[in-house]
Amino acid sequence: MKWFIHEWRLFQRSTLSVVAILLLLALTTMSVWSGLKEVERQHQTIEHLASIHEQDVAAIADQYADAGDVGYPAYYTFHNTWDAPSDAAFLALGLRDAAPYVLRVRALGLQAQLYEGEVFNPELALSGRFDFAFVLIYLVPLFVIALLHDLISVEHQSGRLGLLLSLPDGTRIWRRRVALRYGLLLTCLVVPVLIGAVVAGTAWTTVSMVVFVAASYLAFWVGLALLVATRGWRSVTNATALMGAWVMLTLVLPTLANVALVRTIPVHQGVDLMLAQRQIVHGAWEVPRERTMQRFFESHPEWKDTAPLAKGFQWKWYFAFHQVGDESVAGQAQQYREGLLKRQAWTDRIGWFLPGVGAQVALHQFANTDLPAQLHYQDQIANYHKQIRTYYYPYLFNDLEFNSAKFDARPVFKPDSHDAGSIHMHTWMMLMLCWLIAGLGIRSIYN
Template sequence: MKALIFELRLVLHSRLALGAVALLLVLSALSVWSGLQASSAQRDALARVAASHQAEVRALAGKHANAADAGQVAYDTPHLTTNPPSPLAFAAFGQRDVQPFALRVRLLGLHSQLYESEAINPELAMAGRFDFAFLLVYLAPLFVIALMHDLVTGERESGRLRLLASLPAQAAVLWRRRFALRYALLWLALLLPLAAGVAVAGAGVAALGQLGLVVSLYLLFWFGLAAWVAGRAGTSAGSAAILLACLVGLSMVAPTALDAAIARGVPVSKGVELALAQRQEVHQGWDLPKPVTFEKFFRTHPEWQDTPPVTGRFHWKWYYAMHQAGDQAVAPQVAQYRASLLAREDWTARAGLLLAPVNVQVLMHRLAATDLRAQLAYQERIAGFHTQLRRFFYPYFFHERSFGKADFARMPTYAAAGAQGDLPAAPLGALALLALAAALLGLRQLKKLG
């Protein structure tokens, strides 16, 4: 214990080490605070949108109070869907900065409403967000480098390394103790603010344990790599340069190259193209004979084919059948689009099995339910709600019922489901293997110095 306290005093007497630990603690707290503020801002925005939406629906209910035309009501009435942030969203904001977390849908074609919202300002998306995941992946390794780059070379340059080498048993223990002490200091600097953020967000102890496991393994990977380089480098400057090159290569160059390769190998059309294709189908429907439109509609809705045909110029059931037929026409393109997005996500996860920085981002975003899969799950919930709306309104159209104030109260409402993250076993196992391998190599290299 005395030896550990002595080593701690040595570390804290170093201005570089003390400053690095203190700065990491401050940045960690700032990243957690920034994430909590962003999550709170989205929840406040959802509350304002919900209040405004309810006022609009009440006004429409008053306007269509008595024996209204159901088709006109369905056309005028928007329905709010929301995707509130998960308790852990503050730690890794992911797709929530660039994808809608609230969407109002009507009974019109679904795909044109889902995908026209994907147009975003690339300048706003480019900056990203300073959340805990960003700090962990890109900045935490810099602090590892600051504490570890001169672990061995500092002793060599001061002339103490030969003395340590003459005491092999004590030297091996000393290197392990210094390794563990520096690891513990940075681990605490990262985990203490994160634990406070989890408590404020109400995410629970289990969520903190999962996040802590990811943080611990990633930090261990960089400490192992830094120990291996420190044990082989000739000078402190050379050790720092090698580690910085590793950081740039593993967290920037390799992921960028892989992303470009995945984008080339798995092309994905833009969502707005699906919206335009659906609208084009609807526009063409105005020029088609009504029986042709209904024939397309009855393929998936045979329960309505025995209702009276439309003989006039316009009928709401023909109008909404035309929109549904437009959705059905682009359904194969939508399925291919979603499959391509998921294929890219899968290839990114596979790349993360070998690249720890990519792997950590995959794990953090999955835990926080802010990845692509969470966004697609939100779209699936919207599609399910849109189906509920159609089942509710179709009897009014096809049986020509009037729509009164009581029917407004019976309209389906979207139930916002709290996003639930998970910790996939394969990426976690790969990260654990990389971390343990790096740590073993690093400690073995340090042991050779004894």
């Protein structure tokens, strides 16, 4: 313990080092606080919109529920869905900053409703919010560089290096200094996370995985800094080399990889899918009604023996061609989904040799804010939409009476609970790389 007290006293003499540690602690605290506030805001938004939704549904019920014709309540009634943030979402907000987490759907065509809110360029949101993931991936390496780039060169420039190396097991000095700085940096990251986890009620299994990823990513940059610091270069050269590595590993290479993925795996935006579905739906007014119903009965044979269409407008034909519109773009929707998942799979692989990408993917996975989590929410919406249609179809095709009691018995959305998640193989590969570089950095001290 004496060595720690001695190294701590030496560390305190460096005003720059103390300021750097305090600044990192402040930034991490701010990021955790910002994440908690955003999650709280999303919860409040979900509750507020749910209240407004109930008022809207009550107004629809007063006007149409007892009208006898199911078409009007089926057409005008919105059904609320929501995706509440997980207890770890405050650490890495991910796609929750861009994708909708509340969506009201009707019994009409689903595809147009899923992507109706996608009216912005997602690339504008790449920088994301100021959360813990941002501090860890982009800012922590800068603090490592500030604390370790002159670890040995400053002793060489002051003329003390030869004396220190002549001492028995002189390398212990560097090991102690590295251990102290690594411990201080990790403490600045972990303490705010633990406090935030207590406030948010985060599962400790998730917290432990987040801490392990943070410790591994920090170890990578410490190892890389040691590999450079032990080359015998001047402090300015070390800092320049490490800053170049930071720019390449956190900015340039991830951007180039993203551009390569976009060009190699082209994926149309969801808005294109929405427009394709709407074009088919709007064109159905010009198609003979019998042809539309025949296409509908191909996928819904249970209704083919119901009464034929009468003259004039009928709600069952209207809802049928909306469903036909969805089925007409089902192939495009599947291709869109497969393209997104293929990009995600390659992003996971890129994380094997770009620790920043790998750590970010892991944090988003633990927080349930990644692409699979968003697609899972869409799957829940699709299943709920099917329940709504299935509920209304008997009244539409069998001309059954519809009243307020049956309106109140309509399906209610029940969101799935978020899984705690686990460390996937691609994350293990990234962690192995981090500790390998850390080990090589420690080994370089002995040479």
